[in-house]
Amino acid sequence: MSGPLHLEVVTQSRRLLDLDVDEVQLPGTLGALGVLPGHTPLLTSLGIGELMYRTDHRESYLAIQWGFAEVLPDRVTVLAAVAETPEEIDVTEAEKEKEEAEAALKTVDMVELEKMRAKLQMAITRLQVARHRRA
Amino acid sequence: MANTRDLRRRIRSVKGTQQITKAMKMVAAAKLRRAQVRILQARPYAQTLSRVLASLAERTEHTHPLLQQREGRHAWLIVITSDKGLCGSFNHNLLRYAAELLDSGRWESPEVVPIGKKAVDFFSKRGDPIVQAEREVMSNITAAEGRRIATSLIEGFSAGRADEIWVVYSRFLSLIRHETMLERVLPVEPPAGTQAPLPNVDYIYEPDPKTLLAELLPRQVEVQVQTALYDSSAAEHAARMTAMDAATKNANDMIDRLTLLYNRTRQAAITKELIEIVSGAQALEE
Numbered sequence: 513m514s515g516p517l518h519l520e521v522v523t524q525s526r527r528l529l530d531l532d533v534d535e536v537q538l539p540g541t542l543g544a545l546g547v548l549p550g551h552t553p554l555l556t557s558l559g560i561g562e563l564m565y566r567t568d569h570r571e572s573y574l575a576i577q578w579g580f581a582e583v584l585p586d587r588v589t590v591l592a593a594v595a596e597t598p599e600e601i602d603v604t605e606a607e608k609e610k611e612e613a614e615a616a617l618k619t620v621d622m623v624e625l626e627k628m629r630a631k632l633q634m635a636i637t638r639l640q641v642a643r644h645r646r647a
Numbered sequence: 648m649a650n651t652r653d654l655r656r657r658i659r660s661v662k663g664t665q666q667i668t669k670a671m672k673m674v675a676a677a678k679l680r681r682a683q684v685r686i687l688q689a690r691p692y693a694q695t696l697s698r699v700l701a702s703l704a705e706r707t708e709h710t711h712p713l714l715q716q717r718e719g720r721h722a723w724l725i726v727i728t729s730d731k732g733l734c735g736s737f738n739h740n741l742l743r744y745a746a747e748l749l750d751s752g753r754w755e756s757p758e759v760v761p762i763g764k765k766a767v768d769f770f771s772k773r774g775d776p777i778v779q780a781e782r783e784v785m786s787n788i789t790a791a792e793g794r795r796i797a798t799s800l801i802e803g804f805s806a807g808r809a810d811e812i813w814v815v816y817s818r819f820l821s822l823i824r825h826e827t828m829l830e831r832v833l834p835v836e837p838p839a840g841t842q843a844p845l846p847n848v849d850y851i852y853e854p855d856p857k858t859l860l861a862e863l864l865p866r867q868v869e870v871q872v873q874t875a876l877y878d879s880s881a882a883e884h885a886a887r888m889t890a891m892d893a894a895t896k897n898a899n900d901m902i903d904r905l906t907l908l909y910n911r912t913r914q915a916a917i918t919k920e921l922i923e924i925v926s927g928a929q930a931l932e933e
Contacts, residue, residue, distance in 0.1 A: 522691040
């Protein structure tokens with residue numbers, strides 16, 4: 513195993529993370545992928561899901577919605593449309609959105625279907641990530 | 648000669664104006680600070696995106712409609728000004744530059760996308776064809792606003808309503824300096840190849856380069872529009888701050904001058920009265 517992996521997470525309005533980690537898991541559009549130091553260079557688009565990063569056996573999570581990740585052997589750069597830490601997530605809000613999306617999915621037409629699915633998935637992700645909130 | 652009551656009234660009125668300009672300067676300073684923070688916060692994303700895009704563009708021979716140069720010379724020109732005035736020559740210089748550009752014959756029958764009330768008013772008065780007017784964007788810039796404008800630009804470009812899209816805006820340099828910029832938004836100019844960290848390694852692409860390019864390019868347009876908006880707003884507040892500072896100073900000078908005049912007038916009146924009393928007394932003695 514080579515040196516540390518530098519993880520950087522930025523959105524259009526801020527730099528969320530900028531630190532060295534041991535491992536990163538990304539929600540790629542073609543499925544989750546784990547990155548350890550020394551990974552082959554990779555450019556992937558990201559879907560909706562959790563991003564997990566581990567430092568000294570401590571796992572931290574972010575909710576990610578759409579974006580890209582550039583993976584190089586010694587660094588991972590994530591450009592996300594939306595990225596939230598567990599502390600920022602409003603659980604009641606997320607639950608409300610989840611219910612709305614579920615209700616809408618039953619009646620909705622083809623055009624709205626994808627949108628609602630994305631909304632549902634984001635709400636579920638946010639709830640998941642919020643569960644990792646540190647006490 | 649002006650009488651003292653009028654002078655007092657004028658001094659009071661100038662003081663009132665000065666208070667307003669002073670307050671506006673402080674407001675502009677606060678807003679400028681916020682705008683600067685916004686620029687700094689948006690920078691990492693823009694830089695990373697253009698780095699990723701550059702390395703992607705270098706490594707793939709795939710091309711994309713948003714990258715393609717067209718034969719046609721029909722252009723849209725985005726002009727970004729402020730919504731509000733009282734910021735010195737800020738809007739004036741930019742609009743004059745934009746108007747010269749439109750008249751220069753660089754493009755065939757260019758159309759304008761004015762952003763900011765001043766630009767909208769200017770171009771509708773000039774009678775240029777307007778694609779869409781954005782009036783209230785500059786007062787409260789949000790990421791969603793930039794995305795919305797970028798999306799409509801991409802639509803217009805893809806539908807062939809414009810062959811090129813350019814933007815004119817003021818780039819914030821420092822408190823007293825801003826620069827009028829002309830940049831091409833579409834077709835996207837692939838960012839100049841920054842020295843890639845690993846020039847010989849081939850990336851794995853997920854899903855595939857073409858799809859990635861198709862997703863990255865619109866982001867690049869969004870970022871470019873957003874950056875132009877943020878910069879323009881910072882430059883506007885800086886210009887307003889400088890203008891209001893000058894106005895406050897001018898008001899101070901004016902108050903000084905008026906106070907001097909007031910004191911002189913008052914003194915003259917007193918002297919005149921004394922002379923009258925003295926000469927009256929002398930007349931009685933004789």
